[in-house]
Amino acid sequence: MATKLVLITFAICRLLITVGLTMEPAELLRLVVDGQLSLDPSDVETASKDFGLMSRAEPLAVMHPASAEDVTRLVRAAYSSAKGFSVSARGHGHSINGQAQARNGVVVEMSGGNRVGSGKPAAGRSETVGRVVSEKGLYMDAWGGELWIEVLRATLEYGLAPKSWTDYLYLSVGGTLSNAGISGQAFNHGPQISNVLEVDVVTGKGELLTCSEERNSELFHAVLGGLGQFGIITRARIALEPAPKRVRWIRVLYSNFSAFTKDQEYLISLHGQPSSQKFDYVEGFVIVDEGLINNWRSSFFSPSNPVKISSIDSNGNGGVLYCLEITKNYDDSTADTIDQEIEALLEKLDFVPTSVFTTDLPYVDFLDRVHKAELKLRSKGLWDVPHPWLNLFVPKSRIADFDEGVFKGILGNKTSGPVLIYPMNKDKWDQQSSVVTPDEDVFYLVALLRSALDSGDETHTLEYLTDQNRRIFKFCDEAGIKIKQYLPHYTTQQEWMDHFGDKWPQFYQRKMEFDPRQILATGQCIFAGPSVSIAGHDQL
Ligand SMILES: Cc1cc2nc3c(=O)[nH]c(=O)nc-3n(C[C@H](O)[C@H](O)[C@H](O)COP(=O)(O)OP(=O)(O)OC[C@H]3O[C@@H](n4cnc5c(N)ncnc54)[C@H](O)[C@@H]3O)c2cc1C
Ligand SMILES: *[C@@H]1O[C@H](CO)[C@@H](O)[C@H](O)[C@H]1NC(C)=O
Ligand SMILES: *[C@@H]1O[C@H](CO)[C@@H](O)[C@H](O)[C@H]1NC(C)=O
Secondary structure (H helix, E strand, O other): OHHHHHHHOOOOOOOOOOOOOOOOHHHHHOOOOOOEEEOOHHHHHHHHOOOOOOEEOOOOEEEEOOOHHHHHHHHHHHHHOOOOOOEEEEOOOOOOOOOOOOOOOEEEEOOOOOOOOOOOOOOOOHHHOOOEEOOOEEEEEEEOOOEHHHHHHHHHOOOEEEOOOOOOOOOEHHHHHOOOOOOOOHHHHOOHHHHEEEEEEEEOOOOEEEEEOOOOHHHHHHHOOOOOOOEEEEEEEEEEEEOOOEEEEEEEEEOOHHHHHHHHHHHHHHHHOOHHHOOOEEEEEEEOOOOOOOOOOOOOOOOOOOOOHHHOOOHHHOOOEEEEEEEEEEOOOOOOOHHHHHHHHHHOOOOOOOOEEEEEEEHHHHHOHHHHHHHHHHHOOOOOOOOOOEEEEEEHHHHHHHHHHHHHHHOOOOOOOOEEEEEEEHHHOOOOOOOOOOOOOEEEEEEEOOOOOOOOOHHHOHHHHHHHHHHHHHHHHHHOOOOEEOOOOOOOHHHHHHHHHHHHHHHHHHHHHHOOOOOEOHHHOOOOOOOOOOOOOEEO
């Protein structure tokens, strides 16, 4: 049985043939829902694409659900139909490699305003914001397709906010929880999946179940970081804290990589300290060259706050600099002490003394910082371009080798986008969830967030950058650096088995239990999909 399955799914995303017919649109449209099942070409077109702009797969239809019950009806229909068809939840479509696409299936548009009737789903609306639950503290119940920016706006009305974030807020709750959801708060609070108290999930059998640590706990752990494989998250109960008013946002530079990582690791080791004795956010990035496309995240080094990179001696360092980015939150009650607290922390660090850049801004503006950069890129036509992004978790013990081989080596002088690097504490990650991280107490996120351009410069092209990704994998493989992909993308089941390693049997077992017909999120290319229809998408 297992052998047969492997054979069928050997190259799930490379085969473009569809074996066996899927459901007829007419049959599908007879399904009664409160929302809308659409064959509208513009809906189909949107659902065929994603932020990566590198792969496309057309669904038969698109559903705009009015409720969790609509999602249940659809998945139940897929599960019980003779031939089966795939169903993929689509959050905000910000995947890179077609993960939310569903060839010849149905894409459920979880986010967005074009819902029918009352507009927003009844289930999981924000009524419960701010309600106190005895031991578990504050929480908000959000619809699975809600964007984090919407969650933030809703909770701020109660003076509250989620604890753990992504750098960019125009992502959906269900989408980031299906991966992990990380940013500079993760060292302290863990990823977003560590800050969820309960979820409602529509399984691949079309059952709507409420899950938590106590109830249906196997499904609860499975869906967190589960790449959409076990169910569609229709509601998530998100842990909140009192929202700070303002943020002191600091950047300091290093030319010495080991001094940089030593300081980052020191700062994340303070996670157990009282909040006055640690930063609230620790990230960092690599500066290989300057220019808008390379530093689109940094509205920070503005004309009023210029950074003279050339004035810092990086000659002995191949021209590479490292920027540590840290913040401290405050409000009226802590405004008096924040300067001393920051001073005491900075004193312990070993950055280039003349390179301290400080900004002070409202909490919301800090959290929503990347949106500003997005608007800037959009205005120049630089947002809707292919994004051959690479996100890797690198074990702490090999990060210096990674620096030598990649930042100072393979990247050359040009990066075509921001390169983020920051460490996290593994003990803030629940090992029962589906997500895979390196086998060390501390590991780094390295995010190469590139935009491919036809600017005449060969190093900006999609081909060049895609090949560079291949070279980075090859380098890590040959150097024995045991990286794990974050937001993973593979095209064969063998590669997925390697990715999950020890966790594969559990992942496989959970799939057989919660989505035995392999209906859900076929765009991830982990399982073959319903019947023997070969899912997947075309490379553009
Ligand atoms: C500009 C930008 C910045 C980013 N910054 C960060 C960052 O700082 N930190 C970080 O962790 N990530 C970041 N990401 C990555 C982001 O977390 C992923 O793209 C993630 O998939 C969320 O995007 P989405 O909501 O659009 O999901 P989609 O791309 O729509 O879906 C992703 C996967 O999740 C599944 N899915 C979607 N909704 C549900 C649901 N309700 N239930 C079950 N499965 C579902 C889909 O089927 C698909 O397989 C960033 C992405 C972009 C484009
Ligand atoms: C770089 O930093 C490390 C760690 O702080 C230190 O041991 C080393 O001497 C520094 N190297 C240089 C060239 O300054
Ligand atoms: C980087 O640019 C410098 C000039 O600024 C050049 O001398 C050097 O060879 C370049 N390095 C690579 C790896 O391209």
